[in-house]
Amino acid sequence: MMLKAKVFAVLIVVIPFALSGCAKQATPPGKPATSSNGSGVVTINGAGATFPYPIYAKWADEYYQLTRVKVNYQSIGSGGGVQQIKAGTVHFGASDSPLTPDELAEAGLFQFPMVIGGVVPVVNLPGIKSGNLRMSGKLLADIFLGKVKRWNDPAIAKENPSVKFPDKAITVVHRADGSGTTWIFTNYLDKVSPEWHSKIGYGKAVNWPVGVAGKGNEGVSAYVQRLEGSIGYVEYAYALQNKMRHVRLKNRAGNYVDPSADSFQAAAANAAWEKAPGFYVVLTDQPGINSWPVTGASYIIIHKKQKDPKLARAMLDFFEWCYKHGQQMASDLHYVPMPKEVYELVIKKWKSEIVVQ
Amino acid sequence: MTSSASGSEIIVAMPGTRLRQNQKLASQVFRSCAGLCGCSIIVVMAAILFELLLNSSQAMATLGWRFLVTAQWDPVAGKFGALSSIYGTAVSTLIALVIAVPTSLVIALFLVELCPKGLSGFFRTAIELLAAIPSIIYGMWGLFVLAPFMARYVQPVMGKYLGFTPLFQGPPMGIGMLTAGVILALMILPFVSSVMRDVLEMIPPVLKESAYGLGATTWEVTKDVSLKYGRAGMVGAIFLGLGRAIGETMAVTFVIGNDHSLSVSLFASGNTIASTLANEFTEASEPLYLSALVELGLVLFLMASAFQLIAQLWLRAAAVRMGTQ
Numbered sequence: 001m002m003l004k005a006k007v008f009a010v011l012i013v014v015i016p017f018a019l020s021g022c023a024k025q026a027t028p029p030g031k032p033a034t035s036s037n038g039s040g041v042v043t044i045n046g047a048g049a050t051f052p053y054p055i056y057a058k059w060a061d062e063y064y065q066l067t068r069v070k071v072n073y074q075s076i077g078s079g080g081g082v083q084q085i086k087a088g089t090v091h092f093g094a095s096d097s098p099l100t101p102d103e104l105a106e107a108g109l110f111q112f113p114m115v116i117g118g119v120v121p122v123v124n125l126p127g128i129k130s131g132n133l134r135m136s137g138k139l140l141a142d143i144f145l146g147k148v149k150r151w152n153d154p155a156i157a158k159e160n161p162s163v164k165f166p167d168k169a170i171t172v173v174h175r176a177d178g179s180g181t182t183w184i185f186t187n188y189l190d191k192v193s194p195e196w197h198s199k200i201g202y203g204k205a206v207n208w209p210v211g212v213a214g215k216g217n218e219g220v221s222a223y224v225q226r227l228e229g230s231i232g233y234v235e236y237a238y239a240l241q242n243k244m245r246h247v248r249l250k251n252r253a254g255n256y257v258d259p260s261a262d263s264f265q266a267a268a269a270n271a272a273w274e275k276a277p278g279f280y281v282v283l284t285d286q287p288g289i290n291s292w293p294v295t296g297a298s299y300i301i302i303h304k305k306q307k308d309p310k311l312a313r314a315m316l317d318f319f320e321w322c323y324k325h326g327q328q329m330a331s332d333l334h335y336v337p338m339p340k341e342v343y344e345l346v347i348k349k350w351k352s353e354i355v356v357q
Numbered sequence: 358m359t360s361s362a363s364g365s366e367i368i369v370a371m372p373g374t375r376l377r378q379n380q381k382l383a384s385q386v387f388r389s390c391a392g393l394c395g396c397s398i399i400v401v402m403a404a405i406l407f408e409l410l411l412n413s414s415q416a417m418a419t420l421g422w423r424f425l426v427t428a429q430w431d432p433v434a435g436k437f438g439a440l441s442s443i444y445g446t447a448v449s450t451l452i453a454l455v456i457a458v459p460t461s462l463v464i465a466l467f468l469v470e471l472c473p474k475g476l477s478g479f480f481r482t483a484i485e486l487l488a489a490i491p492s493i494i495y496g497m498w499g500l501f502v503l504a505p506f507m508a509r510y511v512q513p514v515m516g517k518y519l520g521f522t523p524l525f526q527g528p529p530m531g532i533g534m535l536t537a538g539v540i541l542a543l544m545i546l547p548f549v550s551s552v553m554r555d556v557l558e559m560i561p562p563v564l565k566e567s568a569y570g571l572g573a574t575t576w577e578v579t580k581d582v583s584l585k586y587g588r589a590g591m592v593g594a595i596f597l598g599l600g601r602a603i604g605e606t607m608a609v610t611f612v613i614g615n616d617h618s619l620s621v622s623l624f625a626s627g628n629t630i631a632s633t634l635a636n637e638f639t640e641a642s643e644p645l646y647l648s649a650l651v652e653l654g655l656v657l658f659l660m661a662s663a664f665q666l667i668a669q670l671w672l673r674a675a676a677v678r679m680g681t682q
Binding site for chain 2: 201212
């Protein structure tokens with residue numbers, strides 16, 4: 001009895017200490033986690049977009065093997081990433097859609113593009129092979145507006161004279177969660193269809209007129225694979241991994257192109273990065289004969305004023321290393337690395353704009 | 358005062374008093390600890406409510422009552438209406454109850470009245486195992502197994518014979534309100550049926566035996582004795598199921614289609630409050646959007662609380678009526 005009571009008392013005294021010990025290792029709210037400790041090990045914390053997570057994790061892992069600098073990246077979503085960096089709870093944020101120069105100035109932030117990806121319309125229709133189906137942006141918008149309802153609609157047949165379409169309803173599949181993928185896709189539709197522009201607009205989540213919605217790229221691809229006669233949009237890597245049948249899109253030059261690393265890079269190469277304040281460049285509907293029209297860059301966002309010089313240097317070193325040595329790793333994972341002239345411009349910019357206090 | 362003081366002096370003189378005093382202290386400490394823990398529940402509830410109110414204040418101020426009565430959900434234009442989510446939550450829960458309650462009742466009756474003694478343990482374990490499956494597994498099973506099954510075999514038949522009502526019209530996609538309701542029914546089935554079983558088991562044998570003694574059949578005993586006597590508990594079981602169904606998130610998100618439009622057909626896709634929160638919270642970057650989502654959470658909180666309250670009141674009234682307590 002007494003012994004038990006004593007053990008109990010000891011536990012009561014010990015547990016809070018043990019807990020506070022644990023708590024010290026966690027990030028205190030409102031402040032970035034301890035960036036460096038006595039032994040000189042640096043830990044960089046980032047959070048944001050889910051789309052570049054695989055490559056950021058890969059880079060972080062390789063970089064840790066080389067330098068013992070630890071980069072933690074949490075894929076909580078672009079919106080979350082922007083909020084976290086604004087609140088200062090992480091060292092860098094990541095977003096699939098760029099912040100506008102005004103937003104950047106307001107919060108004292110600096111952003112730069114890290115990798116490029118493409119969004120791909122995918123279909124599930126018997127008899128249609130990958131790349132067999134051709135569409136203009138306007139037709140794609142009409143389908144997602146619910147104006148073109150059946151696969152044997154003359155508008156589809158007109159662009160695909162050699163394909164025979166079944167008399168089947170079109171099921172539109174889109175994202176249920178807010179997403180950078182949706183931002184890029186709707187931004188494209190907004191540019192190519194005046195009706196989409198006036199009725200829907202673009203954003204990470206929009207007021208979809210028709211369709212069902214899946215959560216995440218995996219949710220959309222699961223729905224498209226399950227529903228015959230469906231059309232959806234996913235990140236390129238998802239379309240590849242799941243062997244989904246993509247649509248060839250007509251680009252601004254009037255050319256039907258397939259999604260590929262080359263056509264994404266073509267879109268990025270034509271963009272005028274040096275003229276864009278805050279690297280606010282939207283890569284959808286870019287000129288160029290080989291450009292994939294639904295291309296987008298994923299951004300890193302950091303504070304312009306860095307308080308910890310050692311950490312700031314380590315972080316920028318990491319990003320520079322990713323640009324220069326991470327290209328092959330990015331390509332292996334179906335991302336498109338930034339072209340050399342773009343990242344040299346970025347490095348030049350951050351050298352002049354980032355202030356270490 | 359004085360008499361009690363002298364009383365304690367007498368106790369001090371007795372052997373073993375230290376132990377007793379220790380016990381008294383321990384019991385006081387325990388009592389205050391327990392009180393504190395009890396109060397913490399109230400504090401947490403109040404804090405949640407406060408936080409929800411605080412963070413949804415912007416949406417309430419901007420959108421007002423329109424939030425509750427419009428169905429337009431347009432994050433780009435900053436227009437948010439919760440009607441489709443509230444409707445979806447209510448309808449999917451209703452479908453779940455319509456399927457799960459009669460089934461659970463039959464299961465409970467089978468286990469208590471009809472099942473051979475040796476087998477009933479096996480059935481019980483099987484049903485309780487259903488309750489232990491994580492909801493994400495139900496969701497994946499729903500998407501990969503149930504939804505295609507519904508699309509291929511169930512919905513075409515329903516559409517053919519029941520298609521004259523607006524409830525069963527439209528293309529049989531397999532994803533939508535009906536499938537979500539079926540998944541929910543499966544998920545609440547173990548809870549509802551095990552509570553119903555407990556209720557039936559607690560009916561005093563003497564009551565049933567007297568009825569049998571009067572020549573009643575098993576069916577008559579069940580209908581007129583067991584169900585009447587256990588009515589309050591049965592309603593409790595239903596509300597327990599309702600409480601679970603109303604806030605279920607992951608499984609529903611997988612199969613409901615996550616669409617913000619209002620449609621009467623149960624074949625069409627829809628959304629629930631919980632599924633919308635799960636889908637959209639991470640990427641809601643505008644303050645008004647976030648605030649609207651928090652207000653959705655508040656609506657769910659209030660709905661769930663209201664049902665709990667109604668259940669409690671009903672049970673109390675029923676207990677008074679039947680004079681059992």
